[in-house]
Amino acid sequence: MKKRMAVGMICVLSFVCIGIVFTLYKDETDSYKQDKNYAYVCVQQSDYQDMADEDYVVGTYWMERDQMVEQNGRKAETSVVTVDFSIQDMFGISASLPAQDKNGCVVSSTLADELFGNEDIIGSRVTLQEKEYYIRSVFASRESMLIVQRQNRGNSDWALVEHKQIGGVVLTVAEEAYRGQYMEQWCNRHNISTDNGYYVTDYLNVLPHFELPAKWSQFSMWSSLIEQWKNMTDRKRYQCKDELEIFYDVLGNRLQTYRRILMIAGTVFIVTFLECICIGIQSRRHQE
Numbered sequence: 124m125k126k127r128m129a130v131g132m133i134c135v136l137s138f139v140c141i142g143i144v145f146t147l148y149k150d151e152t153d154s155y156k157q158d159k160n161y162a163y164v165c166v167q168q169s170d171y172q173d174m175a176d177e178d179y180v181v182g183t184y185w186m187e188r189d190q191m192v193e194q195n196g197r198k199a200e201t202s203v204v205t206v207d208f209s210i211q212d213m214f215g216i217s218a219s220l221p222a223q224d225k226n227g228c229v230v231s232s233t234l235a236d237e238l239f240g241n242e243d244i245i246g247s248r249v250t251l252q253e254k255e256y257y258i259r260s261v262f263a264s265r266e267s268m269l270i271v272q273r274q275n276r277g278n279s280d281w282a283l284v285e286h287k288q289i290g291g292v293v294l295t296v297a298e299e300a301y302r303g304q305y306m307e308q309w310c311n312r313h314n315i316s317t318d319n320g321y322y323v324t325d326y327l328n329v330l331p332h333f334e335l336p337a338k339w340s341q342f343s344m345w346s347s348l349i350e351q352w353k354n355m356t357d358r359k360r361y362q363c364k365d366e367l368e369i370f371y372d373v374l375g376n377r378l379q380t381y382r383r384i385l386m387i388a389g390t391v392f393i394v395t396f397l398e399c400i401c402i403g404i405q406s407r408r409h410q411e
Contacts, residue, residue, distance in 0.1 A: 126402065127399070127402045127403075127406070130395050130398045130399055130402065131395075131399055133391065133395045134391075134392060134395035134396050134398075134399055137388045137389075137391040137392040137395060138392050140384070140388040141385060141388045141389060141392060144381055144384045144385055144388065145385060147381060148378065148381040148382070148385065151374070151377070151378060151381070152327070152378065154215040155214075155215050155327060155374065157212035157213065158212075158213055158214070158215075158323045158327065158371070159323050159324045159327055159328070160295055160296060160297040160323075161181065161213070161293055161294065161295060161296065161322075161323050162293075162294045162296045162305070162306055162320060162321065162322045162323065163291055163292070163293055163294070163320060163321055163323070163367060163368065164291060164292045164294070164306065164309065164310065164315065164317075164319050164320040165290070165291045165319050165320070165321075165364075165365055165368065166289060166290065166291055166292070166315055166319060167290060171183055171288070171289040171292070171313070177308075177309065177312075179294050179295050179296070179298075179305040179308075179309075180292060180293070180294060180295075180309065181208050181293040181294065181295050182206055182207045182208025182222075182292070182293055183206070183207055183208075183289040183290075183291065183292045183293070184204050184205060184206045184207075184289065184290055184291050184292075184293065184367070185204070185205045185206075185273075185288065185289055185290045186202060186203075186204055186205075186290040186291070186365050186366065186367075187202065187203045187205070188202045189202075190202070190203045190251065190252070190269075191251075192234070192238070192249050192250065192251045192269055193249065193250045193251075194238040194239065194247070194248070194249045194250070197237075197238050197239075199234060199237040199238055199267065200267070201231075201234050201267040201268060201269050202266065202267060202268050202269070202366045203251065203268075203269050203270075203271065204268060204269070204270045204271075204366065204367065205270075205271055205272070205273050206222075206270060206271075206272060206273065207222065207272070207273045208222055208293065209221045209222045210229060210270060214229070214262040214264075214370065215262050215263065216229055216259075216260040216261075216262045217260050217261075218245070218259050218260040219259070219260075220259050220260070220270065220272065221272075222272055223272075224259070224272055225272050225274055226255070226256060226257055227256060227257050227258075227259040227271075227272070228249065228251075228256035228257070228258055228259065228269055228270060228271045229258070229259055229260045229261070229262060229269070229270040230244075230249070230258055230261055230262075230268070230269050230270075231261070231262060231263075231264035231266060231267060231268040231269070232261055232262065232263045232264060233264060233265055233266060233267045233268075234267045234268060234269060235258075235261050237267065242261045244258050244261065245258055245259070245260065245261070246258065249269070251269065251271070256269075256271060264370050264373070265373055266366045266369055266370060266373075268366050268370075290365065291365065291367070292309065294306060294309060296322065302322070303317065306320045321368060321371075323371055325375075326371040326372055326374065326375030327371065327374065327375050327378060
């Protein structure tokens with residue numbers, strides 16, 4: 124009797140665990156599903172000349188670390204990401220930051236806690252480099268980050284300037300004919316190694332999206348696939364990452380943890396459920 128109750132309790136608890144973790148996992152994947160349409164190329168510091176036919180380029184960004192941001196006398200050091208494109212359906216934010224919004228910003232949950240002590244701060248103001256910004260949205264991140272739009276220089280829109288210093292570029296890859304198509308084109312045009320790029324799906328998906336060979340005998344495609352996998356694995360393990368890539372790396376690790384818990388809890392549930400059935404059958408036989 125005690126064994127039956129113990130096994131039944133474990134079965135119920137594992138089922139409850141599956142429900143809770145699956146809900147968390149689904150909420151996370153739904154929040155960041157649009158991010159999977161993007162790839163990033165981290166160039167650290169490079170001159171960028173815009174190409175008219177690079178329609179797959181969403182925009183560029185510039186990273187500045189150890190910047191002081193202030194709010195009502197409270198100060199915090201943060202990494203400032205300056206972009207020249209609209210932030211929407213990215214980083215799980217609830218509101219967008221249009222390219223024209225030069226007075227708005229998006230902050231990470233870590234920075235929000237440091238400055239305000241909570242994350243209910245939409246519409247609040249922060250000061251960066253003697254300029255005030257209004258917080259449009261907060262995104263979950265263990266890194267302290269603040270995202271702003273590039274400011275206009277004189278009468279020109281900085282987003283349209285042909286030559287500028289950038290720290291990275293964002294590509295939309297949803298319509299690629301094959302993995303790496305747009306990244307290869309962009310990197311070849313700007314003389315940058317594709318080793319500097321990564322796909323968001325490399326971090327968030329269970330398995331990265333690779334184009335599998337149509338036939339097993341296509342050895343050249345298999346070798347290319349293996350090389351892509353190796354480069355992706357090496358980058359995730361050893362490459363020095365900027366704050367945006369760290370964001371996806373941490374998110375990917377969290378999703379992976381959810382998957383492991385689901386696998387373990389699912390195994391426990393199946394085993395204990397079958398054990399409950401066996402105990403029930405044995406109990407009936409004894410009664411007979």
